[in-house]
Amino acid sequence: MPGPGEVLVSIETYSPNRGEAFLLESPRPGWRPGKDVAGTVAATGPDVTWPEVGTRVVAHPESGGWAERVVVPVSRLAVLPDDIDMVVAAALPLAGLTALRLLKVCGPLAGKTVLITGASGGVGHYLVELAASQGAILTVVVGTPERGRRLRELGAADIVHDVTATVGPFDVVIESVGGDVLPQAWARLAGRGLLVWLGQASREPVTLDFFDWSGAESGTLRKFSYADSDSGEGDDLATLVRLVHTGRLHPEIGDVRPWSDTCAALADLVARKVRGNLVLKIDPGAPEPAAVPDEP
Ligand SMILES: NC(=O)c1ccc[n+]([C@@H]2O[C@H](COP(=O)([O-])OP(=O)(O)OC[C@H]3O[C@@H](n4cnc5c(N)ncnc54)[C@H](OP(=O)(O)O)[C@@H]3O)[C@@H](O)[C@H]2O)c1
Known part of the structure; x- marks a missing residue:
């Protein structure tokens, strides 16, 4: 459950990055992949007044986002307007933050x-x-x-x-x-x-x-490292959301698949078959994905 300053996000979509797929080859103990997610706030920490339960959000957790739920600090998310689709939103965090910070x-x-x-x-x-x-x-x-x-x-x-x-x-x-x-x-x-x-x-x-x-x-x-930034993840995610909302940024979604297809989708990502971003959709009725092999 979320602690102080955190919310629990019920994930609808997540976007694996090629670099994360490589990290699976020799994962650090305790590390779980997944930094780019979109979904709905399912629970809030004891001191959290914003965002409320039920709010649509895009988030950039440190890890653990290839899942149905993830705990995220409020400082690492932005609220999504209703007109931004969850598939589009999941493609925003790592790639978008990197591009924005490169320009700075x-x-x-x-x-x-x-x-x-x-x-x-x-x-x-x-x-x-x-x-x-x-x-x-x-x-x-x-x-x-x-x-x-x-x-x-x-x-x-x-x-x-x-x-x-x-x-x-x-x-x-x-x-x-x-x-x-x-x-x-x-x-x-x-x-x-x-x-x-x-x-x-x-x-x-x-x-x-x-x-x-x-x-x-x-x-x-x-x-360059995108993690070395004077601005916070939440503020920069809000900028990216605003750019998409106002029609000035158009995420390129090269492939969208159900999360049960995670292994095959990662193989395509590594093989340079995906243009732009890969997005996986969680289907609550579908079986969980098979374990990801050590070397995708
Ligand atoms: N420093 C940071 O903070 C930071 C943050 C995020 C990402 N990154 C890095 O930034 C780069 C872009 O990230 P991304 O997620 O957009 O990209 P990505 O999916 O890894 O794409 C990188 C592109 O590099 C091209 N490429 C050219 N020669 C290649 C080769 N020999 N092997 C593999 N790919 C080759 C591929 O394009 P073609 O197939 O069209 O040639 C591929 O689409 C990656 O290197 C990633 O690790 C760095």
Whole structure:
């Protein structure tokens, strides 16, 4: 049951992220997956006056969200207007918070050239729409034309399938693939530009040669974690909800399935078959999902 400052959320939908699927390979003791959920407040902690039981919410628990119920601190949720569907809401937290906080780190982007690698996932779709609405001139890297289709509609000016197909220089690079891609992207950074490094989707480590002068003479390399933020999860979730509610942010839901399909859905997520976000729906009448294998 919820303690002080917490509510119990009865979950309707949750959204697994690819990074969480990898964590299943060697889970920490006591850890349970699940950070992105949408549902209804079922019970409140002793001191909680908001939100009330029955309120529709989107939430970002630290863990445990691939379930029918989860306890969440009030500081990690936002209230959902009736016109935001639970499927759409579940896709918001991790990917949306990451995109929003990346933009804060990048600073004003109006008129700047921006390169985004690994752009076909959940983070990439939010990032492209939010950066384009600021006036950034966006080049995105995706695996196939189909995986880039929606990004064009959301505001990407140029879509390529390999970083080496870009010319640059770019004022800002947002890099999440690692391996050879980071040094290739670094070589396309404009002088005194900013490269924000947020992930290693390829799972290949990065080697950078300081004495490779093929790129800019100087630049900033910033390692990014969405958890390092001056703003709280609840406030930023409320911003994302407001953007969706007012038609300025359009979550890209690549796949929606019943939660009994969790294992197959995770396999597709890992295999790069899902564009945008994967969302699973809890059907109270359906059997619980089979145990997730150690290596999805
Ligand atoms: N630092 C943070 O706080 C933070 C927070 C959230 C996420 N992340 C990271 O940010 C990245 C984006 O997250 P996400 O959830 O949107 O993405 P995701 O589903 O992991 O997608 C990443 C994209 O990278 C592309 N990619 C390119 N080369 C790849 C390769 N060799 N292996 C696998 N994928 C490759 C894939 O696109 P194509 O198939 O189209 O090539 C894939 O859609 C991930 O690396 C994630 O771990 C970091």
